[in-house]
Amino acid sequence: MDTPLSATQLLDYARAILAQQPFSQWLGAELVSADREHACLALPVTPSMLQQHGFVHGGVLSYLADNSLTFAGGLTLGGNALTSEFKINYLRPAQGQQLRAEARVVGAGRRQAVTRCEIWCEQDGQSKLCAVAQGTIVSAG
Template identity: 55%
Template structure:
């Protein structure tokens, strides 16, 4: 399978996730062991203090972790567990979730993800970091 086919299959999986479509998630990079997802920040993703809601930041990390794990384990994967640390409130133009595989075996992958917020000038600031275990499931 070529690199374009690999990316296209991942993009199709993302488009099949209705929640991902609701928040406007875009797949920017997908290769074995690495993924980058972006979410444009819109008013309907903010909490009462005008920061991106923590659930949206958490979703970005979880989904990026799962896509990263799936890049080595195959498409039939689920998140078994993950932990997230919020390090600063997110406000700006878009969220960028960058995930990578730390270790991958036959049935599980341990992955990490950093979520950044980008401002109008293109400057990125870390807003959360996470680590999770992704598992292969029967189809």
């Protein structure tokens, strides 16, 4: 992003990036909101995402953490970014109709941003925190 974008343009830009990710499209991920220091991804839970106990597989939660952290940090860094590392803590088994990952930038420099996210399980209008993550996002350009 060479010129500053309006909030609507920034969200459209971020959604265009998500649309170019075949894995995200296959899962059915949606970028609900995004700005220069925040991103929210939602994912409907399907039976193919469950593990043997009927909970959402940890790999699905890791995907949401990775992608939401990178969108939040990447938009802060100008748009072209990659995950350098991230850590996730699973707090409770993920169950519900939808997962929502809310990521925010904690701090940023010219080449990297540290971001945190919370992943919520949503069922019948109620949300429960099921995981938290933190990561370092680096400029790829």
